[in-house]
Amino acid sequence: MSNGISHLFIPGPTNVPDVVRRAMNVPMRDHRAPDFPELTLPLFEDLKEIFANETGQVFLFASSGTGAWEAAISNTLNRGDRVLMSRFGQFSHLWVDMAERLGLDVACVDVEWGKGVPVEDYERHLAEDPSIRAVFATHNETATGVTSDIAAVRRAMDAQGSDALLFVDGVSSIASVDFQQEAWGVDLAVTGSQKGLMLPAGLSILGVSAKALEASARAGMERCYFDFADMVATNKSGYFPYTPPVPLLAGLRVALDLLFAEGLPQVFARHHRLAEGIRRGVEALGLKLCAMGPQWYSDTVSAIRVPDDIDSAEVCRIGFQRYRTSFGAGLSKVAGKVFRIGHLGDLNEVMCLSALASAEMSLADAGAKVELGAGVAAAQAYYRAALSERESAVALEEVAS
Known part of the structure; x- marks a missing residue:
């Protein structure tokens, strides 16, 4: 018999706030009823704000993120279309695999x-190959804790006069x-x-741009369940072309x-603050991140390299079995070499401190020479200073107003 809670520090699924869990505990309702759009239409509009998508449309599919891919x-797109992609982690690799299996002609860097999206290589490929119909970029590579500069990708496309569509995986960033x-x-x-x-x-x-919606009217690839046209036709009145997961919509x-x-700018600032505290802790333990430089650091997940004589899978096993803490395991090329602390979603400073404390004990028990x-x-030192500075800034804003 265990007391207290188990601790979830994987980069997804993340912790579900109690108020959200309670919201999903609802009786089933008629998803064709006249009042159903009162739930759904505001969801569609509010998701556009989350994406910062003003002129396009946001679709909700009952699937994992892979379905939206x-x-x-x-x-x-059409089978045989030339597309530009890059592969620098397990999830960018899986997106390349999907594109190839769907019949696209993939130029993969x-x-x-x-490291992350190779913007200079992208610009060179676009200059050499004007037939490229789409450019793919993984905003946050969850396997390695790397974030890429999507605005820079668009600038590279514009510099070459590319009319290609820009696809972005924002699963662990948006x-x-x-x-x-x-x-x-x-x-x-x-x-x-x-x-x-x-x-x-x-x-x-x-999230789909107006340009992509226009492209969908001309694209000839087979689709059924994921057809934009069916979604557009039904979403406009607040319904779906199939049975939606109503409890998830209530939770959403x-x-x-x-x-x-909280405010989206404050949400982003909190994620940066929590991530920076984790990074300071990793550095103090004498360990390094998988991300090769601050320009790649992710504010949602840190992939932490273990010493050469330590198996990161053992760190994860000890954390789970001994300290009831789930860390993300290393995947594919970095299996056994890194473990991951997810620091996104419903999270605060003290929760991050508990992640570090459990990681320290798990590392030490696995044989790593770290100072507990x-x-x-x-x-702690970083969080205290950062929160004090934040409170001072808020106080100044209140005085100014």
Whole structure:
């Protein structure tokens, strides 16, 4: 018999706030009833604000984020289309695999794991190959804790006069770090319910630009369940072309309310603050991140390299079995080499301190030579200073107003 709670520090699914869990505990309702649009139409509009998508549309599919990957491709491209992608982690790799299996002609740039989207290589490929119909970029590579500059990708495309569609995987970034679909010229942006939106897995969310909607009318790839046309026809009146997961929609309503009550700029600032505390703690333990430089650091997940003589899978096992803490395991090329602390969603400073404390004990028990308490102390010092500075700034704003 165990007391207290188990601790979840994987990069998704993330912790679901109690108020959201309670909101999903609802009786089943008629999804064709006249009052159903009172729930759904505001959801569609509020999700556009989350994506910063002013002139396009946001679709909700009953699937994991992978479903929105497929919807984005199958609705806007044709088999044989030339597309530009990059591979620098497990999830960017899986997107390349999907594109190839759906019949696209993929020009793939392989990048060392720990770096992100190779913008200069993209610009060179676009200059050499004007037939490229789409450019794909993973905003936040969850396997390595790497965030890429999507605005820079759009600038590279514009510099070469490319009319290609820009696809972005924002599964572990949207609603946690700044994402500007319209301003960055992103045509198709993918996320899932189980990350920054603080829900169980089961909803994939796809932000679509006006340009991509136009492209969907001309694209000839087969699609059925994920057809944009069916969604447009039914969503406009607040309904779906199939049975939607009503409890998840009820939870989404409350999750969005929480995000807006905090304020999106404040949400992004909190994620940066929490992530920086984790990074300070990792450094104090004498460890390094998988991300190869501050320009790549992710504010939603840190992939932490273990010493060469330590198996990161053992760190995760000890954390789970001995300290009731779930860390993200290393995937594919970094299996056994890194473990991951997810720091996104419903999270605060003290929760992050507990993640570091559990990580320190798990590392030490696995044989790593770390100084117990060093990481926690470094994070504590940072959080105290950062929160004090934040309170001072808020006080000044109140005086000014």
